Amino acid sequence: MTDHPLAIGVLGGMGPAATIDFMAKVLRHSQRGAAREQDNVRVIADSNPALPDRNAAIAGTGPSPAPALAAMARGLAAAGAGVLAMPCNAAHAFADAVRAATPLPFVHLIDEAVAAVRRRHPEARRIGVLAVAGAAEAKLYERALDAAGLTAVTPDDAARAAFMDAIWQIKRGELDVGTAGVRATAHHLLDQGAEIIIAGCTEVPLVIADGELPVPLIDATDVLAERTVAYARGEWGRGA
């Protein structure tokens, strides 16, 4: 028998601000069921910014982060984590390596984001995806949406390049110009008929929130936080 709540192990640092955003969202969901500080869910986070770049690895132009991710998963398990989550969309191209590294359950960011789209917006068919080049090249959202009978609406090559520039700007802390770039990409997806937009890169919700676009924004980081807290508490069935 498993004792709940489980400690949440976070494979983080991709980037570090996104890990902090994820932890803040975990805390917000955790506080809903916590009368006292002591009732909050334990979080063990390894924010390791030195992991090899995911985009370069997926493109075949850089080393794979898989061995380092597997080592992080083992370290988190050894430190007491009972369930793992990884607040980086592109890194889910290496999810199999994380899953194979320990016997711990792994809450899958992409799968949970797509499931949230279906629960919250069952009428939507054309789903915009704000994701980096590596996530696109690995077809992470494209495949998950296709399996759900939904169509991924993605940037063309020029818009993707501009989006990548915006994400690097956000990672460097240049938030104003990065925000403008993310908004421009979102409007490019709206022009193609996106009915919903998934913030499918963990830097996106650092600069744009649901309610700021003409269509709903699914914050995949927040979905991951909510679902991981639910798993940690043994309340996995209840999804919002």
Added chain:
Amino acid sequence: MTDHPLAIGVLGGMGPAATIDFMAKVLRHSQRGAAREQDNVRVIADSNPALPDRNAAIAGTGPSPAPALAAMARGLAAAGAGVLAMPCNAAHAFADAVRAATPLPFVHLIDEAVAAVRRRHPEARRIGVLAVAGAAEAKLYERALDAAGLTAVTPDDAARAAFMDAIWQIKRGELDVGTAGVRATAHHLLDQGAEIIIAGCTEVPLVIADGELPVPLIDATDVLAERTVAYARGEWGRGA
């Protein structure tokens, strides 16, 4: 020879929002020396809200958190931390247990906050301290300030009780009423002639910042973040 940067191990969860605040401040100091995401300092955080209440332990009315803190320190060391920090002022009543648990260096929040007061405001003599009952009962700031030839200005019993209420409100997420309570305590210290105020409880900088009071506010959490990043990078001598 030690390889820099060292990974920062965080004994956290006291409370969880304060740990996230500390990580955000570590990132801000880390980004100053980082051209790329990969250049940021690695942070391994154990945010464990289930630790026994520090105030009750110091008052002798509850179990000691020392064994759990020592176990966290060992877990962080095993996970790869090279230097430890604990963003909770009152928990420093148990700093010896943390230090004894591993051979790792430990950056001491109280000592660094008092050192920052001396560096930044060498003319100040009466130092207000916004700290919880446990920290006061253990005389953490009182002793460190006295050793530096400075006078601690602290709340009387009624003001301390009101301050404790405010801190519990902040921990429950009731920020408006908690902020008002913290401000009232700060003005109580100003009435006693405090020339500087130390935010000597990690919930305080969640609701009040330097520049919002008639005297300078020393954010002990931010000082700890700055000094721990400096230690991790092998730049310990340079204090701001």
